[in-house]
Amino acid sequence: MNPFTAQVIHIIKSIPPGRVMSYGQVAAAAGNPRAARQISRILHSMSKKHELPWHRVINAQGGISTPENAEEKGLNQRDLLESEGVVFNLHNKVDLTVYRWFPPEDDVNLI
DNA sequence: GTCTTGACTAGCG
């Protein structure tokens, strides 16, 4: 597996409940700030084999990015986050200044 | 091998 992908997995797993990271943030933390889009792909494919808190990853605006048909697939990201204590504002966004998680450097070092 | 596809983002009009 790509070191980058491995890093992404590791970082996602380091996000504690009730906290979130943006796709771009994860990508950057994994060493590739330009690979934000891949995070979603990785999450989707990896969450099948690993237990990954994929729902703690949201877009840079603090909103949910799941497609419309997501609910049909059981991907109601909002519910999962709310059950962890994350609060959505009137615009269906979370306050990133409050909930954004900054991974410790230690976590980003083990490939 | 190549070609297409995104659960993204920053920038611009």
Next chain:
DNA sequence: ACGCTAGCCAAGA
């Protein structure tokens, strides 16, 4: 504030 565009790059076909 809002919609559109162009970069971006790993995975799957």
